[in-house]
Amino acid sequence: MTNDHTLAAELATAAGELLLRTREEHAGIDPKELKDLGDRVSHDFLMAELATARPDDAVLSEEGADDHARLSAQRVWIVDPLDGTREFSEAERDDWAVHVALWQGGELVAGAVGRPARGVTYSSAESEPAKGAAGNPLRLAVSRSRPPEFVTRLADHLGADLVEMGSAGVKAMSVLDGIADAYVHAGGQYEWDSAAPVAVARAHGLHTSRIDGSELLYNNENPYLPDLVVCRPEVADAVLEGIRAVED
CATH class of the missing domain: 3.30.540.10 (Fructose-1,6-Bisphosphatase, subunit A, domain 1)
Incomplete structure (x- = not known):
């Protein structure tokens, strides 16, 4: 089978x-x-x-x-x-x-x-790490059509560049491809938006979590799962600290 x-x-x-x-x-x-x-x-x-x-x-x-x-x-x-x-x-x-x-x-x-x-x-059958190295400045994947104000503030705090692209899956996989260093979303999603990207990202050693750093949990009664972080492991602490700073 x-x-x-x-x-x-x-x-x-x-x-x-x-x-x-x-x-x-x-x-x-x-x-x-x-x-x-x-x-x-x-x-x-x-x-x-x-x-x-x-x-x-x-x-x-x-x-x-x-x-x-x-x-x-x-x-x-x-x-x-x-x-x-x-x-x-x-x-x-x-x-x-x-x-x-x-x-x-x-x-x-x-x-x-x-x-x-x-x-x-x-x-998820593969396990190669993300391509390349973290950018300097960092690169955050965002929507082409509607970059969220939250991520714009995060980019300003981190001194990061915004890299525009389409769907959630594409943005998450851009970290694996070395095009972006992090994908941070806080504008509302459902489990189907992130489950496959997170499964693949984890298999390749990327950091995945909620924006408060807590674990992403799936198959809940309410499938609403509004926020997400997928990033290179070496920048996870800086990204999460930045999120906390712009939320305060």
């Missing part, structure tokens, strides 16, 4: 390929319709594949009804079928992703983040 790391990566990759075909075949339709179509086709694909490959496991998907039977399940797949719908709806953009993660017995145990338009899938 395919192991969970491999399955997560295969599903994220295949869903991404489906999304690329969907975007090509429906080029020119209304952007909102394209966003909705992408969400739907990827969700339906992932649900069908998981039902076949892991029929006894529960699933929490952004695009599906939340079945609270997952709260008593030992294994729960947490998926975001299309992370970054806005970017997906713009033909020239490649900064969108597919998230597939597995929670088991209280922990994230496997995950994959697919970047279909780049032909790359990041996986």
